[in-house]
Amino acid sequence: MPLWNVYHPVSAYSDEEKREFAGRVTSLYQAAGLPRFYSVTLFHEVDRGSFYVGGEPVDDRVRVTIDHIARHAEDPARRESVRQRIGAVIQAFATSKGLRCEFHIDETPRELWMIDGLLPPPTGSEAEKLWARENRAIPY
């Protein structure tokens, strides 16, 4: 958690820009107390002949799908806050390239998740804080 899949036009971003994008994503979640290595961002080039919006081929969109596993936003105010902060990051990286953007987030069960053979420790636990400090999965 979180897993971001970023679908974008061919050659829209250099490797350095993708790294910067993924770094901004990671910082969002680190600010919420999550270990940095929880954040996984995969970039996928989709050519114009394979990318359709409203039935028409496009090469000016970024479409992001996000899975949240470790933390779920329980109430409307929290959901709005999550939406706005994530939206701001995606918009910055889209508009800087003259692209339009869309994203949506799914929330999946925490107990059906594993990193390096371990169930990640409970939210706010000492073990989670240790994982965050050490930035790696440690048996607990």
Place this chain on the structure above:
Amino acid sequence: MPLWNVYHPVSAYSDEEKREFAGRVTSLYQAAGLPRFYSVTLFHEVDRGSFYVGGEPVDDRVRVTIDHIARHAEDPARRESVRQRIGAVIQAFATSKGLRCEFHIDETPRELWMIDGLLPPPTGSEAEKLWARENRAIPY
């Protein structure tokens, strides 16, 4: 919403056929009152050595994953109707190529969704109708 990811054999569809496929998908949702630009369809070629069904490599399948965000099918009758109408479109584009097919739909939270920095307007609202008429995201 909706997001369709279509995994298919290499060179199964020409760009023109993909456009037709995406157009049929878009029309399905437009008939339900959704703006055309809500419909995003991404096509992904998967070679035989990377596509397994029942543990065996295949090059005769179309596997579609669908995320529904703007509308959820609440009751069994509605769910069957959604399943049948979507199934008919996918089957038409699979069998025309001698392919077999499978799809499944996930439903994700409407409030965790954004297009061009905006939360899409509520179901059936005047703003949603305007977005549908203008076929673009408009601040409301």
Place this chain on the structure above:
Amino acid sequence: MPLWNVYHPVSAYSDEEKREFAGRVTSLYQAAGLPRFYSVTLFHEVDRGSFYVGGEPVDDRVRVTIDHIARHAEDPARRESVRQRIGAVIQAFATSKGLRCEFHIDETPRELWMIDGLLPPPTGSEAEKLWARENRAIPY
């Protein structure tokens, strides 16, 4: 169901190894009574410049996303068992290549699922057993 998407470094696995991996996945679900052809495994190469963990580019990870449709794990004990058995398969195929791994599972609605134009038969039904024996979708 199940659908596995396996994101891995370029050339991490040969076609023969992918087949073996998909075979092990399939056997897991067959042991639970599911027809073998329900199991779909797609492998996706992701180059180092497109694969980020904690904001840094990596080429030593396998990231697996899994959708469960036909069966959901209802209680904590069952969830743990599912997690452990799936985790063991993924870890075996990661560590054999010196890779680290992460996976998560989503559970999606059974009624929004179709194979070759058919709604798969109910859990434990005679029709499901027939599908498993014949290893194909049969009108019922």
